[in-house]
Amino acid sequence: MLLAKIALGLASTVAFAAIYTFREGVIRVDVDEFRDGGSHVHLWVPAAAVPIALRCTPRNHLENAAENIKPWIPTIRQLAKELEKYPEANLVEVVDGTDQVQIRTHAGKLQIDVHEPGESVHVAVPIATLEDISSQLTENIPGA
């Protein structure tokens, strides 16, 4: 009986965690090199983990990053805020022979796809995460 209760508790916690992760979304990075010995990187990171990871990052590293992109932080912040209003939009598409670049929003994520012979890169970041990251970087601007 005790085991059943523990299992029930665990199951509902896992369900809650899964729903929370689903809501926050997943950051996805896929890099594929289509050649012998080419690398294939497939990274799925729950977006909910990003603010936590940023809080755990050494402060001097965050300050350095914030200092470097300081002029662009207001732009990134405003862009993220505005992009949330457009969950489905093809923003930029460039096709040049077999090369293709696409920047779009899809299902509340900012997606960047690059395809060229022998290589493809796909990055998808929940738009809300961009806002979280820029907010945290703003907090870490030295002297701010």
Add this chain to the structure above:
Amino acid sequence: MFNRTKLFVGINLLSSMVVLAGSSAAFAQSGSSKDRWLHVRVINSDHKGEIVRVNIPLELAESVLPTISKDRLHNGKVNIDQAHMNDVDLHALLNAIRTAKDGEYVTVQGSDQDVRVAKEGGRLLVHVKDNKGSKSNKSDVDIKIPMHVIDALFSAGKDELDVVAGLHALALQGDTELVSVKSEDSTVRVWMDSKNSSD
């Protein structure tokens, strides 16, 4: 003990429902946004067939531009170097055009180019047609800018173009084609409508 477990499970389920409700509410909100879109399409008909499509919501451009401070662009305004204006007082020129009646202002028919500048239906029209050069180099350029957009662009000051004010004025305009360039090997089109994708 069993009651506490039930309570824990209940709280978890309730939290899950709240989280899900939050996401659907956010989705419903985001789906209701109706805006004007600026489209740019470039098609090169060379062997590679390069195509560029850009679709930008005007509201997004209006709110993001003032945050960019780079080179001549600051606070959504572009600094115009007077040295490149050949001593032409643009404000006086625009004022003259604004108060003038509709009609053709400039018509040049040359061996190199035909140029036509006119004001028609509250829009400034510029048409340039190349007559010289090889067939692939010849181009046909059409620019149609609403006068109130031009007014807004020059509303900032003598040496500045207020791009944000221009975009804001453009957003009040109905569906319209702004720029069209046609040549043998490429076409460029800039237009505005309420669709979030180019045709």
